[in-house]
Amino acid sequence: MTETPNLRHRLARLRGPAVPPQPMDARALAALAANPGCKRRALLDGAGVDKARLAQALGAPAVFGQSQFAFMRGNAFEARVKSDGGSALLRLLCGEREFAGIDPASVAAPDLSAAGPEGRAARTALALREATEAGGWTLLDHPMLALRVAGSPVFLEPDAVVVRPDGRWVVVEIKSFPMIDGSADAAKVGAAARQSAVYVLALEAVAARLTGASVEHAVLLVCPKDFSNLPDGSLIDVRKQLAVTRRQLERLTRIEDIADLLPEGATFDVERPAQELAAAVESVRAAYAPECLSTCELALHCRQRARSEGAVEALGRSVRGExxxxxxxxxxxxxxxxxxxxxxxxxxxxxxxxxxxxxxxxxxxxxxxxxxxxxx
Known part of the structure; x- marks a missing residue:
């Protein structure tokens, strides 16, 4: 699951000297899978380029993101959901009748700490194996999963994974948007489902190597109930999102092939002049659509270019298709x-x-x- 030294060196050169790579998370991967024709984003994400800083250097800073207050509120809610050994989480997953037969003290919570993402992914795979063989309830808090995308490894960290006594693994996604009267905003639920499908895809690769293990295609979405800080949850079927994500990720061009198209000396180092950065960015083909405005930090730059060139893609994918x-x-x-x-x-x-x-x-x-x- 490791990159070749040559590719690692090339990607580091694209980022700039001594610039650490930005890790790709499931949200970015879901957005990439939704637009697999964008070689620009595939290369920048694969190289670990900080797209927010790059957009700032190009004069088109990103206009979306989570506020510090929302981030802190989400962390506080997640801590509450997982408190008391995850009792609230298991109650939402099982229902009151099945939860009544579970002793919270018997729920295993293995230590998943290890050195580096590769070590954590290996430790998570071992914990999943041990939990499946043990046959009890196990709660994995922030496990690390590995998924190969466009020829390079991506490390993903779901909020939690529950291993049931029968060997089924359930992904848990915890969000801070409210669930009012048992339902939440459809657009936000859809985004959470696409993100969770990436975790399910990564878990399936681990489960395929274990006898008796299987991954549920219904993920547990946990949100605040109404306008309180109490948790409420619902099982979300992600089979459709899983099929789309798997198909789209398979279509992604290998990062090495995209990097080969770059002109000699091209770099995305934000310390370079804006004109040089713009030339490097434009040397990689983008596939802009209005939906990018809510998922990609470079969307404003790409929109400006699409409009200046009179590209019909700026009007939307449906118009482009017509x-x-x-x-x-x-x-x-x-x-x-x-x-x-x-x-x-x-x-x-x-x-x-x-x-x-x-x-x-x-x-x-x-x-x-x-x-x-x-x-x-």
């Missing part, structure tokens, strides 16, 4: 005006029909006084 082979806004407008494009092409025909209807509507209704010509 426009077929028309790749720029200029091409779309020219096709609508009848200046280029095959009239037999359904996309071109639809654009010309829409332009004719618009012209007819504007011609039938005079424009208000003082307005200029209508924008195409």
């Amino acid at each position: 426009l077929g082979g028309l790749r720029s806004v200029d091409d779309v407008l020219a096709a609508a005006r009848g200046e280029r494009g095959d009239p037999a092409d359904p996309t071109v025909a639809a654009l010309r029909r829409a332009a004719a209807l618009r012209a007819e509507a504007l011609g039938a209704r005079p424009e208000p006084a003082g307005t200029g010509a209508a924008c195409p």
Whole structure:
């Protein structure tokens, strides 16, 4: 699961001298899986480049992230969920009837500390094996999992994993957004499901080597109940997200192949001049979409470039799909005006029909006084 020395040296050179790599977490990996065509993000994440600092150096700082208050609130809530040997967590997972037969003192909580992420991942795999063979309840607090992505290892740290007596492993995801009347914000639940699917995928690689072990495809999502700090939970089926994540990660180009396309001497060291950084960033193809604004620190920079080039991707993936082979806004407008494009092409025909209807509507209704010509 280790990178070759040559690749490690190349990635370190891309980050800059003495710059430690930024670890990739499950949230970033889920976002990468949702946009596997973006070679730019695949390379930057694989090299451990701090994209927030890079965006700042490019003059387009990221506008999203978790506040310090929200971070502290989330940590406090997670500590409460795991207190008393994880009794509240097990009660949510099992239900009151099954939990009544569990002695909280008998729940194992192995020590997962080790040197480095590789050591912690090995210690976690050993603890999972021992817990499965023991046949009791085990709570693994912040285990370390390893997953190979685009030819490089990624280390992931779920909030918790519960091993049931029958050998089933359950991922636990703890979030600080509220669950009101038993339900939470659908968009936030969806994001948590995609993130949890990455953990399930990594756990399956460990379970495949153990007899009697299996990974549940329903993860336990734990959130504050209503407007209190009491925990509430729900099992979320992530089979769909798991299938999508597995398929998308398999499509990712190997990091070595992307790095080979870079010009000689290219670097993402934020200490370099902005013009040099911009040239290095632009040498790697991006796949911008408006959804990137909530998942990638470089989204504002990529949006500026997409708009300046008139790329239809800036309008969204659905619009991009409807426009077929028309790749720029200029091409779309020219096709609508009848200046280029095959009239037999359904996309071109639809654009010309829409332009004719618009012209007819504007011609039938005079424009208000003082307005200029209508924008195409």
